[in-house]
Amino acid sequence: MEIALVLAVPLFGGALLALLGHKRWAPELNALMSLATLAAAALLTARVIADGPVTAMDEQFFVDPFNVFLVALTAFVGFTTALFSRPYMRIEEHDGRVNAARLRLYHSMYQLFSFTMLLCLLANNVGILWVALEGATLSTVLLVSLYRTPASLEAAWKYFILCSVGIAQALFGVILLYFAAERVLGPGGNSLLWTHLYEVRDQLEPTVLSLAFVFLLVGFGTKVGLVPLHNWLPDAHAEGPTPVSAVLSGLLLNVGLYAVVRSKVLVDGALGSNFSGDLMMGFGLLSVVVAAFFLSRQKDIKRMFAYSSIEHMGIMTFAFGMGGPVAAFAGLLHMTVHSLTKSAIFFAVGHASQKTGTQNMADIRGLIQQSPTVGWGLAIGSLAILGMPPFGVFTSEFMVLTTAMHEHSWATPFLLTALGVAFAAIFGKVQPMVFGETNARRLPHSPALVPVFVHLALVLMLGLYIPPYLVEWYRQAAALIG
Amino acid sequence: MEQPLTSQLVNLLAAFLLLIAFAMLSQRRILTLIKLFAWQGAALAVSTALVAYSTGQAHLYFSAALTVLLKVMLIPWVLHRLIDRLDVRWDVETLINIPATMLIGIGLVIFAFSLAAPISEMASMLTRSTLGIAMASILLSFLMMIVRRKAVPQVIGFLAMENGLFFAATSATYGMPLVVELGVALDVLVGTFIFGIFFFHIREQFDSLDIRHMEKLKED
Secondary structure, eight states: OOOHHHHHHHHHHHHHHHTTTTTTTHHHHHHHHHHHHHHHHHHHHHHHHHHHHHTTTTTTEOHHHHHHHHHHHHHHHHHHHHHHHHHHHHHHHHSSSSOHHHHHHHHHHHHHHHHHHEEEEEBHHHHHHHHHHHHHHHHHHHHHTOOHHHHHHHHHHHHHHHHHHHHHHHHHHHHHHHHHHHHOOOOSGGBHHEEEETTTGGGOOOOHHHHHHHHHHEEEEEEHHHHTTTHHHHHHHSSSHHHHHHHIIIIIIHHHHHHHHHHHHHHHHOOOOHHHHHHHHHHHHHHHHHHHHHHOOBHHHHHHHHHEEEHHHHHHHHHHHHHHHHHHHHHHHHHHHHHHHHHHHHHHHHHHHHTTTBGGGGOOOOHHHHOOOHHHHHHHHHHTTOOTTSHHHHHHHHHHHHHHHHHHHGGGHHHHHHHHHHHHHHHHHHHHHHHHSOOOOOOSSSSOOOOHHHHHHHHHHHOOOOHHHHHHHHHHHHHOOO | OOHHHHHHHOOOOOOOOHHHHHHHOOOBBBBHHHHHHHHHHHHHHHHHHHHHHHHHHHHHHHHHHHHHHIIIIIIHHHHHHHHHHHHHTTTTTOSSHHHHHHHHHHHHHHHHHHHHHHTTTSSSSTTTHHHHHHHEEEHHHHHHHHHOOBHHHHHHHHHHHHHHHHHHHHHSSSSOHHHHHHHHHHHHHHHHHHHHHHHHHHHHHSSSSSSGGOOOOOOO
């Protein structure tokens, strides 16, 4: 019941905003629908806290400790981003970058994007997960090209082609998976259900599954933005509207990684070796190192933070690849704190670039003078994402590093170097943007900075204290991922 | 080994599918490319129906009907409308070095067969040898997307890849569960429409559907 509600609200919102999205109060309606989604997700979470894992609708949907916190996170960030997008898109309209018709498209697609991501997380059927993930690409591609500038069209085309081709590889992986599952579970829709597959995972054909995993990793990995499949990511983040960058980084990448990790659990059970883990560690480490070195070469502020997302997704992929309770726990925590921190940074970045009229970092100066909240938001957010204690990112990165030292000591120098390089690059570029003489203007609508500080406060809290049920979910999910 | 007639027919159609994939790779005219795509859809539908007939899987008939409706009729029609509106119906693309592309294609086919060999061993009797062909046509469509420089042929390459995937599904497993197949079909349809919208935006901005204009976003 709660699951149906979580899915129905954004779907209905998408339809509603397709009709009313051009009205003057559409941004409020958009935020309201996202709030309703968050309320439904809260109900679902309360239910899971009370009763444990649930399935619904003939087992087609399910919630377990691994996806419940992601559902809550997706609904939460979806809501705060809608709050941020309210003044942001108004200012964009004021500046003449979008018109009412495009705002209607934007609002409708924003809700549909939430729907597809929640469907992805809640679907028990691997095939439906695939369909929903492709749906997430389809619903965001027109958002990336919303400004219709040559650069944004190019970014959207790249995003569309690369992600579609990538996800087509994943479909082949799903077909292979079904091929293996069908011999054990018999034909029909139920042999693609995660819950059924997990029960028989040690009976699945290892050769087929290892090949399937390669395709699934490449396919879903494109969505995660793993190097060398990351080319779409910086462009799509830099050229689209900032709320879209925030949800892409904060939510979509997580959902892609969720699909990869679910597949890994299955394949590990069938193979009994660390084949999938090794592959993920390789891709993860490569992403961390390559992204860190690209960071210092960036001139566009949104591009830089997009590369930082690739780096962090690499850290998570590496953590899940190592496996074991501590690393998996760290990976899950990192998914949460990265999502909160990165979306907060994008909120601050969005207003900063509106104030200065540019995304070029060399032209953004002295934010703190004109608007202390934007300046501090960006400064604190950057420190948090760079893994400064006492923020939550520090906790998770520390756990990943100590596990790596213990079990895969060869990887530690790479990780530490990359983290150091990333620190130097981001800190060195954020500092002059925040302090110094200002060139910023006043905005025609007052910026929404409450979400920034709410997110950062949550990240700070997760660094100091994690609520017991969250710990319990992380533990159970980590035991599942193993 | 004596094979039943249906199995031989499926193999024949599989060969046909591969042939069309090669033809698409070397075809310069957009109009002919769309025709080839429709033929590929038709071959896919007939082979799906044949598998349905010989195995008695009723839902495969439905899938075959869906393929005819979507990939032989609707999408080619949409593409025809699009190239008319965009006035690129008679466009001829200059392809560089077709023989080299063909040779790479042959290499891909061999690679696909060797990759599929261990899995084909386990596949059902009826469609044993077709998994390699399915994988080969996926890779060939992939190659086509890489070598093409214009938007419309790139999209046709993408749709052809989807055809290869569907063929893989029928050949390896007698088709995916119906709900998944419907979802995939919906995605493909929505995707085609979005591509269509894109063509107009791209043309408006760049005065051409040549992707070469869209290589500005690079790391420097």
